[in-house]
Amino acid sequence: MTSGTHQEHGVQVKSRAKRRDKEESSSKLSKMSFWLKELIQYRGLFMLIFVLGIGGSFQYGFQISNMNSPSQFVKRFINDTWIHRYYQPIADNSLRLLWSFIVSSFCIGGLLGSLGSGYLASKYGKKRCQLCNNVIPIAAALLMGLSATANSFEMILIARFLYGINAGFGLNIHSQYAGEIADKKLRGFTNTSISIFVTTGKLTGQILGLREILGIESKWPLLLAFSGFWAVAQMVTLPFFPESPPYLLMEKNDKDGCTQALKQLWGDRDHQKAIDEMLQEQASRKTGQSVTVLELLREPSLRWQLYMLVALTIALQLCGINAVYFYAVEVFKAAGFPDKQIPYLAIGFGICESTSVILCSLVIDRFGRRLILLTGYAVMILSLGLLTLTISLQGTFSWMPYCSVILLFIYTLSFGTGAGGTTITINLEIFPQEARAAAMVILGVINWLGLTIIGMVFPFVVATMEQFCFLVFLFITAICGTFLYFYLPETKGKSWLQIREDFNKLNFPTQKHTEYQPSVNDICTRL
Known part of the structure; x- marks a missing residue:
């Protein structure tokens, strides 16, 4: 083979390699473009995930961790209040008992909130229940914030109980809501977001409890009242989002409402396949109502x-x-x-x-x-x-x-x-x-x-x-x-x-x- 033939062969090999690299690059760009289009189509879903989280499982995680940092200040406040009322320090056993009541009242409230979530969500829908649930932490935040001014540790006890109701009810409603709004290919991500907001809530409570932020004696009422902020944020934003599509179709028989909800959450395209799957599930029910x-x-x-x-x-x-x-x-x-x-x-x-x-x-x-x-x-x-x-x-x-x-x-x-x-x-x-x-x-x-x-x-x-x-x-x-x-x-x-x-x-x-x-x-x- 002559040198000219060798050179011509080398040029052809380089040309094929360049063409192959160009095709691979074009394929990667095409996949990236498709992926971005998919994310943009689901922007309504992602926004709703965030809005549900800040007033749902985030509150649960935040309340678990935010009581650790100010515990010594709250105990001191109880003792000071006792001296103000009865002119003597509170006994150690009485202080331990009161503190245990404050801590355990959150769990008792959470249990009661969980018990009531099933019936109310089935009857009134997830969106309405979540909106009404935000009233509870706002009321609790007012009690927490004013407890020091009123010299009342009883207000802290009541507020913790209300926070528990909010956390128990909100965690269940958030879980049901998130479990019904996602497409199958994003269902795992959407459901896992519940846990993301739990851990983020715990982390936020830890950070706000640092000495440099709110972890000092003069600011503990503000730290314990901070849950009211998250509740207000959800109350203002959630009305702009739809009710759960399966709830609209399978509980309320509102096909048009379900279609509009799917378009708002998943993008403006044909969602008949998802609606057909919901109808198949509805047809497989033994009864027409929730269990x-x-x-x-x-x-x-x-x-x-x-x-x-x-x-x-x-x-x-x-x-x-x-x-x-x-x-x-x-x-x-x-x-x-x-x-x-x-x-x-x-x-x-x-x-x-x-x-x-x-x-x-x-x-x-x-x-x-x-x-x-x-x-x-x-x-x-x-x-x-x-x-x-x-x-x-x-x-x-x-x-x-x-x-x-x-x-x-x-x-x-x-x-x-x-x-x-x-x-x-x-x-x-x-x-x-x-x-x-x-x-x-x-x-x-x-x-x-x-x-x-x-x-x-x-x-x-x-x-x-x-x-x-x-x-x-x-x-x-x-x-x-x-x-x-x-x-x-x-x-x-x-x-x-x-x-x-x-x-x-x-x-x-x-x-x-x-x-x-x-x-x-399928x-x-x-x-």
Whole structure:
């Protein structure tokens, strides 16, 4: 072959390579352009997710954490008020009793709010219930803000009770609302946003409680009244968004309203396929109305869904996250961190948890719920086992506390990415529209009873078992994780009819089941 032929061949190879690179670049730009168009179409959905969050599960997370920083100031205020009234300091036992009432009243209010959420959401709709629920924290914020001026610790007690009602009711309504507004391909992200706002609320409460912001004695009433701001923000913005589309169609038989809601949330295009799926689900109902809690408990076709809900919720409550936060202070001190730096390191845990839940929301629609949940459980179990060992040996080796710090962060990351991010998503997806409100009531009852029991029992468990309490949480997580590994089906990209068919194999094992075959139109387009 001559040199000219070689040169000509080289030019052709370079030309093909350039053409191939140009085509690949054009393909990437095309995919990016399509992805951006999809995001723009769903801008109404993303805005509603944010508006629901700030007045929903954010309030729950904020109220869990914002009482920690000013606790010493509130106790001092109670003592000063007692002296002002009775001319003598309050007895230690009486102070502990009053403080326990203030703390536990939040859980009692949350339990009552959860119990009432199912009936009210089914009758009046999620949007109206969420708007009315904002009145409660505004009233509670006024009580908190004026308690110091009025020299009344009773106002703090009442306000905490009202905050609990708001958190219990709002968490359930927010979960139902978010579970019904998303397209299938964004359902995981939308449902996981509930957990994002819980962790963001906890983190915000920690940050506002710093000494440099509101964590000083003169500003504690403002800190405890801050929930009123989030309530006002949602009350002003939520009226511009529609009611849940499935509620409009399946509960109110308002097809035109459902279509308009879908266009506002998902973009102005044809949504007949989504409406047809809702109508199919409505046609599969045994009754035309929503299921009550008692009917749900007796319904054989939803028995294994309830088992999953209980296992998921118990694993979330008793996985040991509270013990990890409790021992973080001790581990930081053993590692040699100054006391003034520990509050900021604790905020690092909050940032870590929030970041991991956000990460979960971004990948859950790609990798599925089962894989992320079970992987998170596995890493949590391993971290708890190693953490028990490192805390036991932290007095033996000078470098061991640093290993404990690393394990604490690994555990927090795996919790947020796994159980913390996926539990609420799965619980929402395994129940149909007619039973979702009742299921959220049961979940709320288990959640608030769990918080109450943990608050009462946990200090005694830690005092008795010390770092070996992690083994109890490890054992519970392992049992629940094993159960879910064998029986929990994947729900990613599936309609309720497909999910129901998966559970019918467990609910009615002796019956023959025809596998649901989705049509081409049922296949979810991936972003």
